Amino acid sequence: MHKPSQQTIRAHVVEDGQRKTLSGWRAAKTVFWSFLGIRRKSDYQSDVTHLKPVQVIVAGLIGAALLVGAILFLVYLVTK
Amino acid sequence: MDATHAHDHGHDHHPSGLMRWIKTTNHKDIGTLYLWFALIMFFVAGSMAMMIRAELFEPGMQFMHPEFFNQLTTMHGLIMIFGVIMPAFTGFANWQVPLMIGAPDMAFPRMNNWSFWLLPVAAIFLIGEFFLPGGAVAGGWTMYPPLFIQGGMSYDLNIFAVHIMGASSIMGSINIITTILNMRAPGMTMMKMPMFVWTWLITAYLLIATMPVLAGAVTMLLTDRHFGTHFFNAAGGGDPVMFQHIFWFFGHPEVYILILPAFGIISQIIPTFARKPLFGYASMVYATGSIAILSFIVWGHHMFTVGMPAAGQLFFMYSTMLIAVPTGVKVFNWVATMWKGSMTFETPMLFAVAFVCLFTMGGFSGLVLAITPVDIQLQDTYYVVAHFHYVLVSGALFSIFAGAYYWLPKWTGHMYDEKLGKLHFWLSVISMNILFFPMHFLGLAGMPRRIPDYALQFTQFNQIASIGGFIFGASQLIFLIVVLKAVRGGAKATDKVWEGAEGLEWTLPSPAPYHTFETAPMVK
Numbered sequence: 001m002h003k004p005s006q007q008t009i010r011a012h013v014v015e016d017g018q019r020k021t022l023s024g025w026r027a028a029k030t031v032f033w034s035f036l037g038i039r040r041k042s043d044y045q046s047d048v049t050h051l052k053p054v055q056v057i058v059a060g061l062i063g064a065a066l067l068v069g070a071i072l073f074l075v076y077l078v079t080k
Numbered sequence: 081m082d083a084t085h086a087h088d089h090g091h092d093h094h095p096s097g098l099m100r101w102i103k104t105t106n107h108k109d110i111g112t113l114y115l116w117f118a119l120i121m122f123f124v125a126g127s128m129a130m131m132i133r134a135e136l137f138e139p140g141m142q143f144m145h146p147e148f149f150n151q152l153t154t155m156h157g158l159i160m161i162f163g164v165i166m167p168a169f170t171g172f173a174n175w176q177v178p179l180m181i182g183a184p185d186m187a188f189p190r191m192n193n194w195s196f197w198l199l200p201v202a203a204i205f206l207i208g209e210f211f212l213p214g215g216a217v218a219g220g221w222t223m224y225p226p227l228f229i230q231g232g233m234s235y236d237l238n239i240f241a242v243h244i245m246g247a248s249s250i251m252g253s254i255n256i257i258t259t260i261l262n263m264r265a266p267g268m269t270m271m272k273m274p275m276f277v278w279t280w281l282i283t284a285y286l287l288i289a290t291m292p293v294l295a296g297a298v299t300m301l302l303t304d305r306h307f308g309t310h311f312f313n314a315a316g317g318g319d320p321v322m323f324q325h326i327f328w329f330f331g332h333p334e335v336y337i338l339i340l341p342a343f344g345i346i347s348q349i350i351p352t353f354a355r356k357p358l359f360g361y362a363s364m365v366y367a368t369g370s371i372a373i374l375s376f377i378v379w380g381h382h383m384f385t386v387g388m389p390a391a392g393q394l395f396f397m398y399s400t401m402l403i404a405v406p407t408g409v410k411v412f413n414w415v416a417t418m419w420k421g422s423m424t425f426e427t428p429m430l431f432a433v434a435f436v437c438l439f440t441m442g443g444f445s446g447l448v449l450a451i452t453p454v455d456i457q458l459q460d461t462y463y464v465v466a467h468f469h470y471v472l473v474s475g476a477l478f479s480i481f482a483g484a485y486y487w488l489p490k491w492t493g494h495m496y497d498e499k500l501g502k503l504h505f506w507l508s509v510i511s512m513n514i515l516f517f518p519m520h521f522l523g524l525a526g527m528p529r530r531i532p533d534y535a536l537q538f539t540q541f542n543q544i545a546s547i548g549g550f551i552f553g554a555s556q557l558i559f560l561i562v563v564l565k566a567v568r569g570g571a572k573a574t575d576k577v578w579e580g581a582e583g584l585e586w587t588l589p590s591p592a593p594y595h596t597f598e599t600a601p602m603v604k
């Protein structure tokens with residue numbers, strides 16, 4: 001079997017890392033739009049092709065936690 | 081494969097007569113069973129409502145003891161929710177999900193059979209309670225302690241029935257999720273799935289998340305009753321309010337379990353009769369998903385009056401109001417779908433349009449109740465009864481009627497009687513408003529719910545509501561006639577049935593053969 005050079009391996013690692021952060025951001029955006037309930041069709045289509053269900057679920061749970069935090073903060077401001 | 085061949089094939093190796101239905105693992109048979117079960121239970125719980133409205137026609141006690149009245153309101157609620165709306169939607173899922181995604185059957189056909197046959201057992205338990213010493217449970221469908229700890233043996237039977245129905249729902253959900261995720265025809269990607277399939281996928285997850293919570297709550301009731309625990313017994317150091325928290329952590333997602341499949345059905349029907357694709361399909365999917373998530377952080381709006389710190393009241397008020405945003409997006413999308421469409425108004429569409437108008441009213445009264453200081457006035461009044469009947473009768477139930485008229489030709493192979501269908505619609509929609517609209521006024525004037533007697537000044541609105549109720553009840557017999565007529569004969573339905581219909585189910589003959597999509601269709 002052909003062994004990949006050190007360089008190609010590093011290139012792959014970098015690429016993978018980038019894709020992770022990108023899709024993390026993408027999942028966050030997806031969840032944000034879903035809380036509003038609207039999404040452009042083309043964006044939706046690229047979401048569906050680029051995101052795995054697990055990512056969306058995790059992002060959704062984090063989003064829900066953030067939302068709870070935000071409402072709690074609002075409550076704190078109001079009752080202060 | 082042509083229809084006749086499919087038919088022969090279907091009938092040569094399975095039992096006939098009663099055993100066909102008891103042993104069936106066919107998704108269409110099981111769907112039919114669910115739907116008939118729901119219809120029968122609809123008339124059972126509906127006749128309880130008729131008795132309630134008869135008693136409330138005048139102040140004072142006319143026909144029954146107050147204890148029996150309380151049993152009626154409790155069983156009416158329990159049966160309508162667990163025995164009518166939920167099984168009806170599961171029946172739709174059984175029939176339609178495989179047809180819509182191009183699958184030959186559900187993923188676990190035997191478990192499917194078991195999920196259904198648990199339900200009649202639970203129904204016998206629930207109805208049987210009336211014949212036990214002390215009668216049926218009378219503490220309200222919410223099963224709050226201390227009443228639910230103090231009651232007699234029917235309370236145990238009720239807890240058992242809830243456990244069984246929960247198990248049935250969980251198995252049904254596992255089946256639906258597995259079918260949707262694994263058995264879609266080639267080319268049927270997630271983003272091409274019909275809205276009904278999407279909404280049921282999300283509903284099934286909600287069910288799996290919340291049914292165990294309900295089971296836990298009633299199990300704690302059971303151990304409090306018999307095994308010396310004091311979860312909800314203040315005398316033993318427990319807290320009855322904790323039950324309310326646990327119950328509503330299940331209960332609020334549950335109301336979305338009762339409405340998301342309705343959203344799905346309406347999202348199938350409106351595009352067909354507006355002859356336009358669903359506006360904002362993507363946003364519909366997103367809105368459904370976020371409603372599901374948000375439904376877990378609003379339960380406290382049912383408990384504003386039981387005592388809660390101001391910070392808690394504010395939290396639940398804000399979160400409840402936020403949930404109206406994605407719901408509003410859906411209503412907007414349905415209206416935009418109809419906008420400039422070439423619409424026709426066959427019975428399914430009439431029910432769907434009524435849904436859009438009237439469900440929205442229920443949503444608005446929900447928003448009113450979400451405002452804490454307002455709810456402190458209105459909690460446990462008829463205003464709440466008005467709210468949840470607008471979302472459940474003109475919401476969930478109307479969507480079930482809409483869906484039944486829409487797919488009946490596909491199921492039976494015959495067109496239903498359009499004249500009778502329209503009559504059913506108009507009588508229902510008018511009488512439903514006569515029945516429930518005055519309840520807003522009664523609630524605002526302070527009439528408490530779950531009460532067999534009332535002060536004189538509430539008489540007129542109660543009489544109007546009762547008259548509306550009797551008309552509504554009688555009108556539902558028309559639906560029974562329409563269904564029976566369509567099952568037994570009538571004009572032959574075409575494959576596509578509706579001019580504007582789209583989707584895999586309409587590529588099949590009507591009635592859909594016993595076995596369909598044995599070789600998966602290709603979706604482009």
Ligand code: HEM
Pocket residue numbers: 222335336338339381382400401403404407442443444445446447449450451455458459460464467468471472475476
């Ligand atoms: C815009 C969305 C909604 C909002 C803001 C909302 C808000 C509320 C609030 C605040 C209450 C508590 C009233 C009280 O007891 O004082 C309530 C009760 C209720 N809601 Fe909703 N609701 C919404 C939609 C729905 C839907 C879609 C359903 C069912 C399909 C539903 C079913 C119920 C039921 C059954 C109750 C009464 C529970 C009981 O027996 O006490 N609601 N709603």
Ligand SMILES: [Cu+2]
Pocket residue numbers: 331332335378379381382
């Ligand atoms: Cu709620």
